[in-house]
Amino acid sequence: MAHEPQIAPAADLAKSVLVPAEAYVSPEYARAEQDRLWRKVWLQAGRVEDLVATGDFITYDIGPDSVVIVRTGPDSLRAHHNVCPHRGRRLVDTPPGARNAQGQARGFICGYHGWSFGLDGANTHVPQEDDWQGALCNGRADLTPVRVDTWGGWIWISLDPEGESLEAYLGVLPEMLDPYRLQDMRARWRKWIVFECNWKVAMEAFCETYHVATTHPEFNAFGQFRGWARQEGLHSHIGYETAKDREEDAGKLRVGTGDARLSTAEMQRFTWENANTNTTMTMVRAAERLAQELPEGTPPAQVSAHWIAASRRDDAARGVDWPVVAPAHTAKAGTAWQVFPNFQIGQAVNNMLCYAARPYGSDPDRCIFEAAVYELYPEGEAPETAWTYTEPHEWPPVLQQDFGNMAAVQQGMKSAGFRGAQPNPYMERAVASLHTNLARYMQAGMPEAQD
Numbered sequence: 001m002a003h004e005p006q007i008a009p010a011a012d013l014a015k016s017v018l019v020p021a022e023a024y025v026s027p028e029y030a031r032a033e034q035d036r037l038w039r040k041v042w043l044q045a046g047r048v049e050d051l052v053a054t055g056d057f058i059t060y061d062i063g064p065d066s067v068v069i070v071r072t073g074p075d076s077l078r079a080h081h082n083v084c085p086h087r088g089r090r091l092v093d094t095p096p097g098a099r100n101a102q103g104q105a106r107g108f109i110c111g112y113h114g115w116s117f118g119l120d121g122a123n124t125h126v127p128q129e130d131d132w133q134g135a136l137c138n139g140r141a142d143l144t145p146v147r148v149d150t151w152g153g154w155i156w157i158s159l160d161p162e163g164e165s166l167e168a169y170l171g172v173l174p175e176m177l178d179p180y181r182l183q184d185m186r187a188r189w190r191k192w193i194v195f196e197c198n199w200k201v202a203m204e205a206f207c208e209t210y211h212v213a214t215t216h217p218e219f220n221a222f223g224q225f226r227g228w229a230r231q232e233g234l235h236s237h238i239g240y241e242t243a244k245d246r247e248e249d250a251g252k253l254r255v256g257t258g259d260a261r262l263s264t265a266e267m268q269r270f271t272w273e274n275a276n277t278n279t280t281m282t283m284v285r286a287a288e289r290l291a292q293e294l295p296e297g298t299p300p301a302q303v304s305a306h307w308i309a310a311s312r313r314d315d316a317a318r319g320v321d322w323p324v325v326a327p328a329h330t331a332k333a334g335t336a337w338q339v340f341p342n343f344q345i346g347q348a349v350n351n352m353l354c355y356a357a358r359p360y361g362s363d364p365d366r367c368i369f370e371a372a373v374y375e376l377y378p379e380g381e382a383p384e385t386a387w388t389y390t391e392p393h394e395w396p397p398v399l400q401q402d403f404g405n406m407a408a409v410q411q412g413m414k415s416a417g418f419r420g421a422q423p424n425p426y427m428e429r430a431v432a433s434l435h436t437n438l439a440r441y442m443q444a445g446m447p448e449a450q451d
């Protein structure tokens with residue numbers, strides 16, 4: 001990695017570590033993140049399908065930095081710093097209350113003095129240009145480029161002109177997630193909100209399964225699912241343990257305990273109504289038919305296989321073809337990937353749930369949190385969705401339970417009595433992984449081994 005620090009080597013994440021609170025609460029740390037972290041990493045900045053026609057653009061803000069991403073042709077995207085090179089006006093304004101700007105343009109015109117730019121960022125007009133006596137040459141009047149690339153159906157940007165390629169940055173992610181054809185999925189809903197907590201607190205509420213039994217006790221009725229977490233370089237992932245004969249169950253398409261026909265239907269209905277994630281209507285309906293289609297006493301593995309095959313068939317009949325992912329790959333990939341530093345992809349063969357969190361300005365105590373749920377749709381039938389600011393009580397109830405911990409964690413971490421976080425070395429290793437990698441970029445805050 002380009003930012004090898006002069007700090008202690010990472011502890012063994014399979015053992016107990018102490019994560020200092022500074023990374024969550026310190027204003028100095030939050031300010032330093034802009035230069036050391038956000039301006040160095042690759043960031044997920046939007047979906048490719050948000051930019052359909054040449055001239056379609058979106059903006060993406062990360063702290064005080066803002067970027068305009070624009071389609072310049074059928075196969076080409078460009079990204080520019082969203083700032084006019086004349087006297088620094090933000091080039092494209094975000095409408096009040098909106099998550100980001102979006103629109104269609106043939107070029108960009110600065111609203112202050114009228115400097116104009118092509119979609120490629122090159123200056124096309126400076127009023128009274130002769131007054132500069134030829135000095136606006138060598139790109140001085142052009143927008144500053146930002147690196148942009150795509151993977152998984154997302155647009156990724158890097159503010160670091162010298163940084164590594166997206167491919168190098170992503171490491172094993174394409175190998176592990178390309179089989180799920182995430183680029184074919186389209187959003188069912190996309191919501192965002194500003195939380196009273198650090199962006200790490202928000203991300204960490206979703207990167208482990210340890211909290212499920214306590215924060216979401218209703219799920220206990222469907223059985224206990226023990227989850228693991230592993231580090232893969234910059235990134236990490238989580239999954240559920242499964243019995244050897246139930247490897248296809250290792251994904252999110254799981255049956256419950258008891259009479260698996262009934263518990264699967266119950267769990268699916270509950271999940272659809274209370275989380276509106278991790279399943280699709282096709283799967284809910286197929287689960288509700290299990291009791292008619294299978295005799296009592298059908299072993300859980302067969303219930304699961306029948307349910308998944310029926311769902312796959314029902315979707316195929318309406319023109320939705322799920323990719324085929326080998327059970328061994330599902331077991332290895334797990335259920336969700338934490339893409340360093342601030343994006344999580346919860347993948348399945350027919351849907352996904354993604355979370356992201358960014359700082360709100362440079363305030364360590366606030367963040368912009370967003371969640372989006374995607375699934376496969378028949379060609380041309382994906383709904384039009386927009387990022388919708390959504391108050392806490394309007395989110396699915398299960399997510400509200402997660403939200404209930406966030407501000408309270410942020411407050412608790414400021415206590416003089418808090419000695420640092422002690423993530424579960426097995427189930428919450430993604431937390432330790434995030435801080436180990438953060439420490440390398442930030443040159444501070446390395447988790448310490450606790451023997």
Ligand code: FES
Pocket residue numbers: 084085086087088089110111112113114115
């Ligand atoms: S600041 Fe943009 S044209 Fe003057």
Ligand SMILES: [Fe+2]
Pocket residue numbers: 205206211212215216398402
């Ligand atoms: Fe949760």
